Amino acid sequence: MLGALADGVSHLDGYLAGADCIATLTCLEAYGVAITRATSARGLSVRIEGRGLGGFRPPSVPLDCANSGTSMRLLAGLAAAHPFRTVLSGDDSLSRRPMRRVMEPLTRMGASIAARDGRPPLTIDGGNLQAIAYTPDVPSAQVKSAVLLAGLHADGRTSVREVAATRDHTERAFEAFGARVVRDRLTVSIDGGQRLHAVDAVIPGDISSSVFWLVLAAGTPESDVTIEEVGLNPSRSAVLDVLRRAGARIDTSVEQDRAGEPIGSIRVRSGEPRPFDVTAADVPLMIDEIPALAALSAMREGVTMTVRGASELRVKESDRIAMLARGFRAMGIDVEEYDDGFSIAGGPPAGGEVDAAGDHRLAMAFAIAGTAARAPVSVQGAESVAVSYPGFFAELERLAQSR
Numbered sequence: 001m002l003g004a005l006a007d008g009v010s011h012l013d014g015y016l017a018g019a020d021c022i023a024t025l026t027c028l029e030a031y032g033v034a035i036t037r038a039t040s041a042r043g044l045s046v047r048i049e050g051r052g053l054g055g056f057r058p059p060s061v062p063l064d065c066a067n068s069g070t071s072m073r074l075l076a077g078l079a080a081a082h083p084f085r086t087v088l089s090g091d092d093s094l095s096r097r098p099m100r101r102v103m104e105p106l107t108r109m110g111a112s113i114a115a116r117d118g119r120p121p122l123t124i125d126g127g128n129l130q131a132i133a134y135t136p137d138v139p140s141a142q143v144k145s146a147v148l149l150a151g152l153h154a155d156g157r158t159s160v161r162e163v164a165a166t167r168d169h170t171e172r173a174f175e176a177f178g179a180r181v182v183r184d185r186l187t188v189s190i191d192g193g194q195r196l197h198a199v200d201a202v203i204p205g206d207i208s209s210s211v212f213w214l215v216l217a218a219g220t221p222e223s224d225v226t227i228e229e230v231g232l233n234p235s236r237s238a239v240l241d242v243l244r245r246a247g248a249r250i251d252t253s254v255e256q257d258r259a260g261e262p263i264g265s266i267r268v269r270s271g272e273p274r275p276f277d278v279t280a281a282d283v284p285l286m287i288d289e290i291p292a293l294a295a296l297s298a299m300r301e302g303v304t305m306t307v308r309g310a311s312e313l314r315v316k317e318s319d320r321i322a323m324l325a326r327g328f329r330a331m332g333i334d335v336e337e338y339d340d341g342f343s344i345a346g347g348p349p350a351g352g353e354v355d356a357a358g359d360h361r362l363a364m365a366f367a368i369a370g371t372a373a374r375a376p377v378s379v380q381g382a383e384s385v386a387v388s389y390p391g392f393f394a395e396l397e398r399l400a401q402s403r
Contacts, residue, residue: 001074001149002177004033006050008198014042015203018388020068027065027075027088032057042202050198054082054153062087062121067094067317067360067387070142072120073102077146079124080111081153089121093317093358102146105134109150109158131156131192138312139284141166144188151190152179159189164284168235172260176201201259204231209389210266211239211292212364216399217268218248219299219372225399226267233261238285239293243268246276246296246303273300278341280309287312291365294324297344298333299372307341317387318357327354327366331377351375360387367396 001024003010015021025035025046033056034049051057056078065072065088072088076099079086089095100118107113109132112125131154136143144160148170151158163186171181171188177196182189210227217225232254240250249271254264276297278290286293290307297305313320325335325342332350336343351373356363363382370377385392 001028001078002173002196003048003050003198004028004031004056005053005078005152006177006196006198007052008050010048010050010198011045011200012048013040013045013202015044015046016206016388017044018390019066019386020071020388023064023066023068024071024075027063027071030059030061030063050196053193053195056082058082058084059086062089065090065094065120067091069094069097069316072099072122073142073146074149076102076106076113076122076124077149080106080109080113080126080150081129082126083128084126086124086126087121088124095120098315101136101138101140101143105132105136105143105147106150108132108134109147109154111150129154129192131158133159133161135161135163139164139166141168141170145170148174148188148190151192152194154192157182157189157191159187161187164281165235166284167233169233169261172233176259199259204258204261204263205229207231207233207236207239208288209392211289212295212368212392213395213399214240214243214248214250214266214268215292215296215299216368216371216396218243218246218270219273219296219368221270223270224267225269226265228265229263230266231261232264232266235285238282239289240266242276242278242282242286242293243296245274246293246305247271247274273303275302275304277305278307278310283310283312288361291320291324291361292368294328294342294344295365295369298328298331298347298349298369301346301348303346304344305346306343308338309340311340313341316359316361317384318359318362320359320362323355323357323359323362324365327356327362328369330354331366331369331373333369347372349373349377351377353378353380356381356384358384360384360389364389364392367393371396371400
């Protein structure tokens with residue numbers, strides 16, 4: 001998205017070919033952004049011809065965000081800043097997800113947004129925006145990012161004050177593209193009207209995908225796995241701390257910095273398994289990694305796990321609390337469900353058939369837990385992994401053969 005707003009041509013290598021990321025490219029193309037895709041040694045390389053600040057063209061069709069809530073919320077920040085109508089739509093799952101938390105600040109800035117009971121599709125009439133100082137009710141990197149993207153186009157300085165720190169990839173990316181971002185403890189601000197310059201960057205591996213292999217190694221006795229070329233942003237390290245609390249032996253090595261993001265390797269070895277908790281303070285920095293951590297608890301006897309303060313999981317691609325509990329129970333795991341979390345009494349799974357409810361992270365979590373099961377596990381809806389990790393099952397099979 002920043003490449004599309006920049007002056008010049010950006011090249012991004014190692015771009016994820018998952019459905020969410022492809023949907024983002026397709027939406028940007030509908031705005032008149034010229035994007036060229038090519039294969040590379042790292043997978044997918046994209047060339048983005050930036051249109052400059054405020055340079056998008058009116059789209060002739062609704063923008064289809066598919067299953068990607070991140071795409072919709074961040075694109076809403078861009079749509080709010082352009083003086084024409086944009087309709088943001090998505091699949092059935094995305095159409096059930098709440099959008100009021102991003103609609104409210106963008107409306108305060110001057111956009112007009114219509115929706116059905118606060119859910120997609122969103123019809124956004126953008127225009128001249130005014131800067132605001134905004135404090136989200138719920139910590140959300142997506143809401144913060146949408147407001148900052150809109151703020152780049154607004155008159156004045158836009159500030160977001162968080163009640164708890166969230167992931168800071170957007171702030172780092174702004175700086176890599178030449179924008180000045182002001183950070184003051186839990187407040188981040190950006191001045192409107194700044195021009196962005198194009199960048200050439202290699203995209204690191206995502207820790208939200210890597211965590212499934214970390215859990216597989218942590219939950220399998222005598223395992224030793226090293227993941228290379230992965231992003232080691234400090235705002236994403238909370239999940240490593242939780243894995244250490246669960247008994248995993250983890251070493252990290254930062255080897256370089258690319259576009260403001262530290263890149264390196266993670267080595268994880270199985271250790272003595274221990275009960276662990278995910279607290280409300282942990283959740284904002286690792287909301288996407290919780291299903292994988294649940295798989296770790298389900299793999300090992302006596303590894304109890306309790307999650308609280310994670311009601312946000314109810315409004316993800318599925319109700320992840322309800323569907324996670326249902327899936328693990330189908331595998332013979334004792335799960336207690338709360339309004340804002342759950343407890344797992346430990347495994348290993350007996351086996352069985354589980355439904356991922358079309359949720360990519362649940363599909364991967366059930367598959368990882370299934371590696372420790374006493375009988376086969378069948379995951380229905382496993383094709384959903386294509387949303388974020390198309391090669392997941394091929395990599396799982398390769399790791400299984402190396403045992």
